[in-house]
Amino acid sequence: MKMYVSILLVCFLLSGCAKRDIIDQIKIVQCLGFDVQGDTFKTSASYASYQKKERLRLMIAEAQTFSGIWIPHNKQSDEHIVSGQVRSLVISEKFARKSIQDLASSLLRDPVMSNNATIVITKQEVSTIMSETLKNPPFYLSDQINQNMKNGNTPLTNAHLLLDQYYGEGQDVYLPLLDQDKNGLFRLDGVGVFKEDKLRLLLNDKEALMLKLLKDKSKTMTGAYEFLGRENKPIYFKILHGKGSISHEQNDSVVISLKLHIQLRELPKTISSVSKSDLLELKHDIEQHFTSEISDMLKKFQINAVDPIGFGEIYRSKNRNWNELEYKNKTYPNIKFEVNSEINISHSGVGIGAE
Template sequence: MKRYVSILLVCFLISGCAKQEIIDRIKIVQSVGFDVQGDIFKSSGTYASYQKKELLRLMNVEAQTFGGVWLPQNTKSDDQIVTGQIRTIVISEKFARKSIQPLAMSLLRDQVVSNNATIVISKQEVSTIMSEALKNPPFYLSDLIKQNMEKGNTPLTNAHSVLNQYYGEGQDVYLPVLDQDENGLIHLDGVGVFKEDKLRLLLTEKESLLLKLLKDKSKTMIGSYEFRRRENEPIYFKILYGKRNISHDQNDSVVISLKLHIQLRELPKTISSVSNSDLLDLKHDIEQHFTSEISDMLKKFQMNAVDPIGFGELYRSNHRNWNEQEYKNKTYPNIKFEVNSEIIISQSGVGVGAE
């Protein structure tokens, strides 16, 4: 009996020390964006407004320091601002090209922001993107990004992986890119790759998928792809899942083996989905296409001195006398890549190809 009484007393003591935060007396920031104009930091944040008719409201502020943007937000708020539920952090392309060091330092020091928060680059001003997001249901922005990472062509990333890439050795940061179409609708548009703390390279949507295939785990190695064969015939298929292996040997060469299971979705009339010879020819063409495209992308990384795949990290794990600068200046530019692609047509689809 005394044991149960002691447990109850401890529970009361713990609950008495907890800080109460009543939901309609705080402002829970769901997404926040950062931009720069000269030496001024600009911030736009969306938060739930439980006492108003609007589901989300937008607050725009300016400050001379990155962390100082929270001060004017507090002065404009009638309730305490809480950042523990931030799902999306948007930075402008201008901010990314200048330096993401203030953001990285803030994430490292601020233990309140979740490691699962997603960081993305916006081609427009952050306030424009955030204003457009207000027209949609709550969590629209975070759900859009999550859907494209889990089922689309965008590689997985979050605040935790960004910090690991930024402060770790032998790898570079990459972030998804947001854009708006002619109707103002927000969509994912490739990936931005950084050299140290500055945006260096913008990848297309197709290159974004190739990066995903070289980085994601097997279960999320999925996406959609289309290309034209030698005869300029369009091919469209879905990647169901895949496996890869990357080895960095002692001779400064890297071998990449990629095995993908695909579902054919649309074929030209010259190809029959029930003809073994047609499917074998198509399989060969897709394998050659992926091998060529991945090889070209890796050469582009070398030319721009960026390593989003993390070949340097793999090299470091196998070499005791690791020197990051020596690797970047001498080893990485001269690496020879061997890419081997294997395609397995798991599903040929229904009603596609030659009749």
């Protein structure tokens, strides 16, 4: 009985020592932007304003160290700043090409920031992007990024996956690209692939979808696609879900199997949506197209010595004599990829699958 009383007493004392933050007496940072100019880090932080007419406000600061940006931010603030609700981070292309080592190190040491926070690269000025976020509702940018990962062509990624890719062996980091059109609207437009800590390769939106199909789980293997058919007529379809597998048993070969369920949305007039022969022909064309596009992308990865798919990680998990340097310099550049694509067409109640 005395033991239980002691435990309750300790819990009471600990709860009494816990620091309490009152919602309207703190600044809750929702989005962070990072840029670099020479040896100086430049940052923008948007936070919710509960006592002002504006929904979001922006703080801008500079520092000589990455973590040191909180010093000038605190000097600008009349209230305690907290980062536990940061849901998105925006880094400039210049920052990404210089190094993300400080970013990864800070995320690893920060016990407060969420592992689900999304991170994107932008070619625009980060301060411009951050200023534009003030015109939208709170968390709009993070919601837009997550929506594109769930339903669009953007592969799934977040702070947790970035750390796994950066500090893990046999894989490279990739992050979505954020663009702003002439009307000031944000859009996700491709993916940036890193070699070690530096941005090395930019992928367009279609290549980003191919990367997503090879990396994402079945539930998020979704997207929209448009390509030119045999008569150079556009064909548009939605990817509903899919399943993929990668086999890397031998040093010099990788077998990739991809099965996708799609829904046709727009067809040329020359293709009948009720003709089985037309749909089987279209199915074959789409399979060949995906196989060709994925193969070309994998060759591009080899040429640029990047491995966002994580073939090295797959090989390492099955081979005890793994040597990362040897794999990168000798094995990976000489791998021959075999890509097998299978398409199941679901259209107006008619299913055309493998024969």
